[in-house]
Amino acid sequence: MTERTNAGRNWAGNLAYGAARIARPASVDELAEVVAAAAGGSGAEGATRVRALGSRHSFNRIADTDGLLIETAGLPPRVEIDAAARTVRVSAGQRYGEVAEALDREGWALSNLASLPHISVAGAVATGTHGSGDRRGSLATQVAALELVTADGSVRWLRRGEPDFDGAVVALGALGIVTSLELDLEPTYEVAQTVFERLPIEAVLADLDAVTGLATSTSLFTTWRDPDVIDQLWLKQRTDAAASAALPGVLAAMGARPASAKRHPLPGVSAEHCTDQLGVPGPWFARLPHFKLGFTPSNGDELQSEFLVPREHAADAIAAVRGLAGSIAPLLQVNEIRTVAADTLWLSSSFERPAVGLHFTWLPDQPAVESLLPTLQAALAPFEARPHWGKLFDVTEASERMPQLYARWNDFRSLRARYDPNGVFRNELLERLGL
Known part of the structure; x- marks a missing residue:
């Protein structure tokens, strides 16, 4: 795992990240260890705040923190197709364009893409990013399951149909660090x-x-x-x-x-x-x-x-x-x-x-x-x-x-508190939003 102190700027160059450290784990195990170590202080006051950083395509500070940024692009790339389930497992930091080309070579496709293929899968999903089409949902609707490293360093999977799933897909990075996702597939077109x-x-x-x-x-x-x-x-x-x-x-x-x-x-x-x-x-x-x-x-x-x-x-x-x-x-x-x-x-x-x-x-x-x-x-x-x-x-x-725009807003606040009781994954933007 590599680590440095200068987190640099976002894609547009309009903001400099404020993190004290930035880490690039080479495996889920390394990522879990660094999250657990950051969260190891005595309660909320002692914990180092942690956020995930993907392709740096956000224009606000949703991916920023004053503590530790974790670059998910360092995780091993994977495009593991389950033809029977019509899903593919990919790493969180992979870009959609790279995943798409690999899928097409095997005769498979996603139902939709955003206007830019340069964005990371987990970052796009977590923010509700989308393409266009009257009958096409956002990129997050393609998610069948996701792997999450929570604040204590434990790793868990959430799958479509489970009680927390609909709250955990577009989660703004507030529940943990997403490391892998399973996406729905269809034959290429x-x-x-x-x-x-x-x-x-x-x-x-x-x-x-x-x-x-x-x-x-x-x-x-x-x-x-x-x-x-x-x-x-x-x-x-x-x-x-x-x-x-x-x-x-x-x-x-x-x-x-x-x-x-x-x-x-x-x-x-x-x-x-x-x-x-x-x-x-x-x-x-x-x-x-x-x-x-x-x-x-x-x-x-x-x-x-x-x-x-x-x-x-x-x-x-x-x-x-x-x-x-x-x-x-x-x-x-x-x-x-x-x-x-x-x-x-x-x-x-x-x-x-x-x-x-x-x-x-x-x-x-x-x-x-x-x-x-x-x-x-x-x-x-x-x-x-x-x-x-x-x-x-x-x-x-x-x-x-x-709370008026999102009927499940307070339910999400409760979900966030349950997954991250000490606020390890909180940041300034989430706090200003009331999360």
Whole structure:
């Protein structure tokens, strides 16, 4: 196991980790030993606080601590397929893109991927990260079981159907260090991706369900520089599923036109690093993400926020964002609108309701973004917007509404207290949220 004192910065470079030490265990046994040693003080006052660190893709301090950070990328990689159970066991710190390529070589696939294949499996799951699709749940819904190192260094498995499972999957790192996960599989498939441009916003708001239902995975992109237009519509359609019969009519009625060349979500940026488009079928892992694994989609010159609203409020929430276009556009690189199916995971942003995500990729001006966020969140509050756990949001405003936004919020607080009575895995952000 390697250990050092400088934990460095996150992927975007907007924060420096505050941990006194950072360890990189090479096995679950080593990880358990270091957690047990950190927690070995006399009760809560003596324990060193511990957090897991994956691909460093969080934009806030959810993965930070003043104590010990544990890099899960040091655990041995594994892609162990159980064909009979249709599951795969992977290590927590592995990146989705690497897991996906290994699965495809064996004829297997995941049902969904996020827009970036560069993110770690456990980190994405713990924060409720997701792709897009009316019938596609977040990445956490693919979890059939997880292995967890708890505060006393013990190792335990939690499996779907067990009493604590739905509270432990999207757990914000509050219950322990996840070391392995078992994910649901299905046979491999192909996807074709097509981009359309210039959709009138009024037509989109008039029948948002029709637009997002046009393909297996749908994303809308706009800069709000022209508040009357959605700049791009990305449609990712499985080739083994029938394309929507409404597609030609809906888009023709809107006046949208197919892109004549490959597009990047950001206007004027080269699409070289984007996954292939123009309706050419390809492997699922090479189309569902927006960006290719072999490239970094930016140099970290961005900040991100996302707010997920119940499906029935989506059109009104988008209209509220449109009303703030004059304030948003100067700080915005692009706003992506995408959908997520409902699930039963207590702290999932899609808990018990299908959701529409309003994702903001900001310019790297954190003071200005943080000044705008209270206004944006106030505009979205009437629509029961839940913030993405790993992205920038006004924590003070959000924390006051958590018990109302999450029906199992207090149940999760009890679960956290039971798994970690001395607060080994607590950090400042969790405390500010009331956890």
